[in-house]
Amino acid sequence: MLWPRGLLAFNLDEEQRSVYSGPQGSYFGYAVDFYIPEPGTVSVLVGAPKANTTQPEIQEGGAVYYCPWPAAQCKQIPFDTTNNRKIKVNGTREPIEFKSNQWFGATIKTHKSKVVACAPLYHWRTLKATPEKDPVGTCYVAIQNFSAYAEYSPCRNSNADPEGQGFCQAGFSLDFYKNGDLIVGGPGSFYWQGQVITANIADIITDYSFKDILRKLIREKQTGVAPPSYDDNYLGYSVAAGEFTGDSEQELVVGVPRGAQNFGYVSIINSTDLTFIQNFTGEQMASYFGYTVAVSDVNNDGLDDILVGAPLFMEREFESKPKEVGQVYLYLQESAFYFQDAQILSGTDMFGRFGSAIAHLGDLNQDGYNDIAIGAPFAGEDRGGKVLVYNGHSNGLNAKPSQVLSGFWASQSMPAGFGFTLRGDSDVDKNDYPDLIVGAFGAGKVVVYRARPVVTVDAQLLLNPMIVNPENKTCQLPSSRILVACFTVRVCAAFEGQSISDKIALKAELQLDSLKQKGAVKRTLFFDYHQSHHLFPIVIERQKRLHCQDFVVYLRDETEFRDKLSPISVSLNYSLDESTSVDSLAVKPILNYYQESTVTEQAYILVDCGEDNLCIPDLKLSATPDKDQLIIGEENCVVLLINPRNDGEGAYEAELHIKIPPEADYTGVERNNKALHVLSCDYKMENETRMVVCDLGNPMVAGTNFSTGIRFSVQHFENADFSIKFELQVKSSNKVNSSSNLVNLQINISAVAQVQIRGVSNPPQIVLPLHNWKPKDEPTKEDDLGPLVEHIYELHNIGPGAINDTLLHVGWPVSNQVEFLLYILHIQTHGPLQCQTSSAINELQIKFAIQEDTPELTAFLRNSTIPHYIRRRDIKVAEPQRRSSSKILNCTNVKCLIISCIVGQLDRGTSAALKIRSRLWAQTFLQRKNDHYTLSSNVSFGVKKMPYKVQPAKFPEGSIAIKTSVIWATPNVSFIIPLWVIILAILLGLLVLAILTLALWKCGFFDRARPPQDDMADREQLTNDKNTDA
Structure with missing residues (x-):
């Protein structure tokens, strides 16, 4: 398998790098340069x-x-x-200079055989009577x-002193x-102007004297002091x-970061008189x-x-907290004194200090343009640092x-600072x-990366023929002996590049039908290998131009693929x-x-689409549902009646695509309608x-026109709006007119629920006076109050939709x-019911x-023989026959x-059911x-919501009255019968029974009736006749 292009680094060789090490803690690598005398x-x-030296x-x-x-032991100069x-x-004798901690080697620059290295923290005593230490800085030339x-x-x-050059730090x-x-920067002069x-x-080398400590050069130039605002x-x-x-003289480019x-x-400063010519200003404070x-x-x-670095630039994305990423600005010169607007490069690592170092690399990849390296010394994992190369x-x-x-x-104790200093070209x-x-410098290391020669390959693919006739x-x-349709794939390659050998070798891979996804059927295979891919070497010699x-490739049989x-x-x-x-020293x-390492060509299968081999179908689609409304809670089976047709040329891999709405599920194709x-x-x-995808033919030939039915079940109405929508379209793989018109089928949704309220009084009536009951002045238990009266109410949802958030009032x-x-x-509930009373009970x-075991409330209601009171939204209240003299007590005339x-x-x-257990306060009646x-209790309900986005125009509501009658009955008069009367009545009854039994006996009632003798003789004769016949 060949490596994808994006995974390989470009032409700085990271494997064969040279690494130099210095003394630990010496900041070896703080400054670097090439020296090629x-x-x-x-x-x-x-x-x-x-670093420490041999200086006493x-x-x-x-x-x-x-x-x-090549890498060897480093030695001090x-x-x-x-x-x-x-x-x-x-x-x-007092020291007139102070070289300890002077940071010699903080800057290094070479020019041919000349080398300059500086110590910006070099201090000297000054010529004042009172000794001082001014960081004037110094440099050495070799x-x-x-x-x-x-x-x-x-x-x-x-x-000396801050107002002069006492804090100059020359060589910074x-x-x-x-x-x-030589150009030397001294950012500390004149109060750090x-x-x-x-x-x-x-001039520096000529007549140099170690003792001439205040030596001045004739051709030396310095910028002077500016107003205090600087x-x-x-x-x-x-x-x-x-x-x-635009002249032949170079100018100075000087950074002023504050x-x-x-x-x-x-x-930009004129090199002749050090006058300021032009400024470029940053766009963010403190960057x-x-x-x-x-x-x-x-x-x-x-x-x-x-190029200008702003390593502390902070980037803000939308409303997030700003993050310090750093930026580098490139100002392209178009003509003398005129530059384009800056091209900006931004870092990606927070606190990475992108732009801390910028190096001109020269033409790294030999494409005719110079390249740049930018350091981000605290970026990356563990703040190890990065260097980014831009071409x-x-x-x-x-x-x-x-x-x-x-x-x-x-x-370790400090970041490695990889990329803090760079040098190229x-x-x-x-x-x-x-x-x-x-x-x-944090790790005390320096790395030399060598550039790899760049090979530019000219690769070509030629297919013959490009249209394959199956x-x-x-x-x-x-x-x-199987014959197949085939074509030839020709691979050609040549190369060019600087410092490349006369012969190179490539690893190549040919992939057939490469646009097909992994696992899909490849329509072509290599003739000799019966595979869709082939690895092979290519050896190219420079003297042979191409x-x-x-390779011979064949087409599978048409029955093996659709496309x-x-x-x-x-x-x-x-x-x-x-x-x-x-060679061990040579880089590969x-x-x-910037050149693609993939070459692609295309062949086509000849189809019956005319001379241009281009089929242009005319696909059309119409559809209707078998119902125009769905009711939540019903079975809601929908059949889409669909009519696809093609009035043009053949449509290949034609398919009917139906986008299923969230509320529906696909259940199958309608098969019961011939x-x-x-x-x-x-x-x-x-x-x-x-989606539901249906095959319409490959090809769907011209003139195709038929009707079909696709069934769906619609049950998921929790988040449904007032309608559901099916999207239908016929699609094909044709390049032109590949799809039909888009059909949107919309079916309305409605929510309906029939709700019933019913109730019963147990018992339905109470008869006064109560037998063996007397009222008590201070009742303490139930029986002291009067007879038990229970009212049971049931709220029943007949459907088809569900209801919730219903209010019930009694x-x-x-x-x-x-x-x-x-x-x-006591109040008892059954089902999803939460109740509260307007005042305390009991x-x-x-x-x-x-209490005796009470059956489940709703079961009690349905099985009871007591008259029920029922009301639905469309049913009138059924009331028991009133007594003409009964007085009704309800919420209109009592508390x-x-x-x-x-x-x-x-x-x-x-x-949901509600049972109210009470006692008739008998003393009152x-x-x-x-x-x-x-006594009449009133119960009413009102549905406020259904658990769907769709709500009915009017919610169910209703009420009934449950009644318990209290009536008076006249008591029966009781008579006391003496005991002797009872005994006499029993004896008289026994006597009458005995006389009746005697009379029946005399009449022969108890004699058994037997059959006549003649009959017995006949029966015997019959028996004998049967035996004879046998």
């Missing part, structure tokens, strides 16, 4: 500003290391081997392969003009050189715009361009890096590709074969990152959308303002009697207790002898 001699210079009595003075290439110089003051040295400290003068930044003149100083190297600007924090005015009210800016500057002709138009083109830099180098040293291994040095079977499969190979219209895509993927041996070539065509349909999920006749009528003891704390209930969800066929009463 003459052709054929290459080395790397590394600054270690906290100097602690961590800093050093510069010479590291030969003896720029300065002396102790602090001293002067005699009042008879005592020439002639380190055979001669000279010190250069331009700020070491009598103009360094660069060379192309003519070899900063300044830039230029000098000629020959204090704390840090002019000279970074420096570079380039040509921007200028312009902390927005930062970069100035440190100007922290780094670099010059490169990125777009190869012959004009220098400027140039005619319009600037690519927005995305072609390669990201990551530090591979974990952070030099070729250490002489392969005509520039290389890159990366410093990681009927033209001219090839016979090997070891078989190398070609042929006849889509092109047969043939893809060639290739990569370099790196298994060939190379790499394919051009007038409807039966299709083959499948249920599918496409991008989380439920008005209970509790008293006539003075005396109790029906005294409530206020007298009457002790309950032991009622109100019971309010909230009924939860009732599905179709379910109920016994005082009104022979008065008949009817």
Whole structure:
């Protein structure tokens, strides 16, 4: 399997890197540069500003290391081997300079055979009577392969103190003009306004004297002091050189990261008189715009361009908290003094300090444009650091890096700082590709990355013929007599590239029908291998312009696949074969990152679509549902009657697509109607959308016109709106007119529920007076009050829809303002019912009697022989026959207790019941002898909601009255019968029985009747006759 392109780094070799190490804690790698004093001699210079040297009595003075290439042991360069110089003051020798912790090696710059290294924290005493330590900074120049040295400290003068050059820190930044003149940045001069100083190297070397501590150069130039408003600007924090005015003289580019009210800016300064020409200002305060500057002709138009780093730039996305990612700005020069608007590159790692270092790499991939490396020294895992390589083109830099180098040293006491310093545009291994040095001062390491030669391959695919006729079977499969249709695939390749050998090898893979997804049937196979893919080598010689190979491919039988219209895509993927041996020092070539390593061509299957082999169908679709309304709760089976047709040319892989709404489920094809065509349909999920896909033919030939039926069950109404919608369309694989019109079928939804309220009184009436019962002045238990009276109510949902959020109210006749009528003891519920009363019940704390087992309330209602009271929305109240003299007591004329209930969800066929257990307050009615009463409780309900988005226009409601009659009955008169009368009556009864029995005996009633003798003789004769016959 070949590697995908995006996974490979571009042409800096990360495997064969060279790593140099320095003393631990010395900040080895804080500054780096190539040193190539003459052709054929290459080395790397590394600054270690906290290293110890052989200088007597100097602690961590800093050093510069010479590291030969190929990698070997680094050694210190003896720029300065002396102790602090001293002067005699009042008879005592005191140091006039302080080299400990001077950070020598913090900056290094080379120009041909010249090397400059600086110590920006070098201090000197000044010439004042009172000793001071001013960080003026100093630099050392080495020439002639380190055979001669000279010190250069331009700020070491009598103009000391902060208001002068006492805090200059000369050498904080360094660069060379192309003519070899030196540029030194001193950001601390003049109350940290900063300044830039230029000098000629020959002047520094000529007549140099170690004792001439305040030496001045004739051709030295310095920017002067500015008004106080420029204090704390840090002019000279970074420096570079380039040509921007259209003449032959280079100008200075200087970073001022705290200028312009902390927005930062970069100035172009005339090299002749150090006057300011042009500024570029940052766009965000405190972003440190100007922290780094670099010059490169990125777009190869012959004009220098400027790059500026702002490593503290904070990016805000929408309303999220700002995050510090850093930015780099590229200003493309169009002509003298004129630049395009900045192209901006942004970092991606928070606090990674993207833009801390910017290096001109030269033409890294030999495409004719210069490339740039940008350091993000605290990005990546464990803050190890990253270096991002951006390739140039005619319009600037690519927005995305072609390669990201990551530090591979974990952070210890401090981050490794991989990418803190960078240097490029030099070729250490002489392969005509520039290389890159990366410093990681926190880890004390320096890495040299060499560029790999870039190979550009010209690969071609040729298919013959490009239209395959399935009927033209001219090839016979090997070891078989089967004839198949076939065509030829020709693969050709050539290459070019600088510093590439005369012969290269590629690993190639051909894939047939490559657009088909994995697992799908491949329509073509290799003739010799019977597979849809083939791996093979390609060896290309430079002297042979084009190398070609042929492969025969055959078409499967048409019964093995459906797709006849889509092109047969043939893809060639290739990569370099790196298994060939190379020199241990040579880097392996790499394919051009910006050239696709995949070549694709297409063949077509000949179809019956005319000379142009292009079928143009005319697909049409109409459909209707078999019902126009669905009622929630019913079975709701829907049949879609569908009529697809094709009035044009053949439609290949034609399918009917039905998008199923969330409320419906596919149940099958209608088969009971002979007038409807039966299709083959499948249920599918496409991008989380439920579909029914039915085959209409391959092809769906011209003139096709039929009707079919597809069945659905619609049951999921919880989130349904007032209608459901089916989307139908006929689709094909044809390129032109591939689909029919889109049909939207909409079926309305309604919610209906029939709700019934019914109730019963147990018992239906009470007869007074009560037998063996007497009222008590202070009742304590149930029986002291009177007879038991229970009212039971049932709310029943007949359906078909469910209901919820129903209000049920009961008005209970509790008293006539003075005396109790029906005294409530307990309220019992069944089902989703929650009730509360308008006042407390059983206020007298009457002790309950032991209750008999009560059947389930709704079952009691349905099985009871007691007359029921029933009401539905469409049924009138059925009332028992009233007694003409009965007085009705209800909530209109007596005090009622109100019971309010909230009924939860009732599905179709379910109920909720309420039982009120009370006692008739008998004393109240016994005082009104022979008065008949009817006690009536009223119950009403109102449905407020149904558990669907769809709600009915009018909700069910209703009410009934449940009545208990209290009547008086006249008692029967009792007579006391003496005992002797009872005994006499029994004896008389026995006597009458005896006389009746005697009379019957005399009449022969008890004699048994026997048959006559003649009959017996006849019966015997009959028996004999039967035996004779036998």
